[in-house]
Amino acid sequence: MKRDIYCKIVKEVEEHDPWFQQRRNAAGELGLSSLQKVTVAFRMLAYDAPADSLDECLRLGESTIIESMRRFVRAVVEVFGDEYIRAPNKEDTARLLDMNQRRGFPGCWEALTAYIGGSLNEINVLHRSHLLDNLAAGEAPKVQFSINEHYYTMGYYLADGIYTEWATFIKPIQSPVGRKRQHFVVQ
Template identity: 85%
Template sequence: MPGHWRIHRNRLEGHNRLYNDYFADPAVYPDYIFRRTFRMKRDLYFKIVQAVEEHDPWFQQRRNAAVELGLSSLQKVIAAFRMLAYDAAADSLDECLRLGESTIIESMRRFVRAIIEVFGNEYLRAPNEEDTARLLDMNQ
């Protein structure tokens, strides 16, 4: 396309590195480093990824017209998590995740919308009397 830059980022390598670092058995980084890096347990992370994938098909890995695998849901969701957890700029995540800035911004936009629509009624609401009582019991 005239005037359009195409950077071959080797997206599959980015997914494989990410998977081997955090999700393989055994992973390069153990559970406590995953928790420190992503500020949650791995099981919760997978619950969120699954919910986001089911809600928005954009997060599902697909093949393009050349039958090449596209970006994985792990890459797209981790981009949003890293922006939220570390207040990272979109272009700072390109090298480690193998995603372009515009894709990272789109991931963040769709991720936030999916979280609000999927988990909003349960977690993004003001606490009721039952919640307050449960929290007070936990703190005693």
């Protein structure tokens, strides 16, 4: 995550919930910082880590870690939910398609990856993607693009090998043979 995005999240969460603000205790010593409390929540989410595995590296007690996670998730939903935790609108969809077009992937909605052996798996990722809801219902925004003089009217997703075999999931070639196929390979 870029530093400026991380700092924005910390600032917004700290302003939303005073519990994240650093305070002095009864002895006048500074307590835990908002950075410690937010970082532990991010680590729990990113690494699917239990609270007791993070207590030593960030110097927080297990109960504080659990409270940080609970309050962080609530704050993020309340602060950012209306803008970011929603189904994409037409402008969002157009922006995604344009961004991926510039990256060399015309007609690509997004790249899907799943954590093998982690907290996320294929079914969870599929259920969490608002973009896939319409696709599963047989509906999708119209897209027009051509690759090698073949014309397509439906977008696709870049996906890793864990995903279901759907025509709309484009997976990389595992063992490419020849220079031409090596441009679409899993590293």
